Amino acid sequence: MPTTFVTPKVKKRIIPQRPSTSVDPFEPEPALGMDDYDHILSVLSNMVDVMERSPKSFKGMNEEGLRTHFLVHLNGHYEGQATGETFNYEGKTDILIRVDSRVIFIAECKFWTGPSGMENTIDQLLGYTSWRDTKTAILVFNRDREMSTVLSRIPEVVRKHPSYKADGTYDSETGFRYVFGHRNDTNRELTLTVLVFDVPA
Template sequence: MMYPFREGDTFATFRNVVDSVSNEIKALDNEYVLKASETELEEYFTDKAIIKPLVLHSDQQYIKNQTGTQIDVSHDFHRAVFPGERAVVRGTKIDIAIPFDGDPMLWRVRASTWSSGGYPDIEVKGGEIILSVSFPDDSANPGQLKGEINRNIKSLEDAVGYLKKDVQNHNNSVPNTVKQALKRKRELAQATTGAVAALGIPVKRADASPTFTIPAKRRTKPTKKPTVETGSYQPEPVLDEKEYQHILEIIKSMSLVIERNPASFASLDEESIRDHFLLQLNGHYEGGATGETFNASGKTDILIREENKNVFIAECKFWRGQKVFNEAVGQLLGYLTWRDSKCALMIFNRTKDSNAVRQKMHEAMESLPEHRKTVFHHADGDSRYILVKESEPGKEIIVTTQLYDIPSDK
């Protein structure tokens, strides 16, 4: 198919891509939306709406075909042609193939900014564009022909350059557009099914702040829609993001205690250090009739439980290499069963190179098969990740990793 660049098509074409994805989101089954992982859904539909920009590999051009043809020379003033007379001579047609990367659809549109020189017609086929030039056999001029070819290729390169900014602007807007479309669909699904995705947990701050409630909010590239568990959707507790952040800040404040009292921590084991964090947390939160909100489970865990399930859990481990770290992550994945589980992985470090340990932790988290998204990573601070277990599709696990330097008693 011949693809001439057409003025004014750019924004309409991009809008059609977004509209198509938005309509697909609107058509999703309500139960599916409520059970699916928000992160996986956003990644899937964002990938569908992203347009891969064109890259023209002009340095790889080659002659694909050379055929005989008839050239109309009626308007060639160098030839003795009477006015109104049609003159045709034998000629040659050369098809020049140039490989490209990117979305072939872009060859059919013209950028919002473009030169007035015009663009040649091309054929797009199998990852290549075909640019054709013809010349009379009796007056072939290699220099002139090469100049024409170079001008045509330059005009195509200009077109690709002008389009790049439009594509970039479109791609930058896609994640938020998809996020908002999914948010509206999820809200509609909740209203339609009568589901309440936020339940209250009987936890309140010791400073008599309001009751701790649970609100509704919280590439290899995907090739298919995220899977979900079978059965009907059931609303589950979601730890409020503000409360999650408050818990992490309380935990983080223990680093100052450790810095000011290094001798007190030098000889402590994981369980003893954990108890200091536990005491700090329960100084900020108070439980109901069940006693302390934050409880110890086993030797290294700090957790909140609701209906016999873990809503928040912190795993405390000394850094003993990547293998032990991976085992700690595995423990977290086994503990957390809610659809939106938030947790912390607290690593106690007695090595001298904290940044190197953090980097190893980060590499280990991103290499997990359950890894879906790195929310943030700070080389000298905390990092956060979203994981989804294959055995529990749709259920997101938010893991914040923290590193604490513990003085050695040696």
């Protein structure tokens, strides 16, 4: 009788892991509709009236101070959802609105320094937008320049940008709307509205 024996090979049984299921209904990510987008822009545009009523309060104010006034105005409508100098994608954006932790609006504020400055601002804004971001704005502050000249130069600069796709419809003497393609996916479109403000010197 042999003193040892070989045990038969036991085949390992694979027990499948069942994916967890949720009883909660599917909730789509929040997106900003055009009506709400236009309302945000109207809130920002109404700052013109504030500047005209209190020009001394804005005289000599820098970009950060102006942005703070716009944020206060926005948060009066959007319950503290608007923030400034907030990290998003590749940098810090000047004005950002979130809903349920999801970015729905991004804006950049800049003083008009000429066409090259506008080009850089567009590049900067596009750098802040992820693939999901589709509603954006640039607030241009004009000081000590002819307003009509600034307004005439902006479309020229924007239409030369490589991500520019088309003009949009926007009924404003001091605003423009454009359709852009995302930097890394030209088929994904975003809306860019440019608002120009004549700031007291």
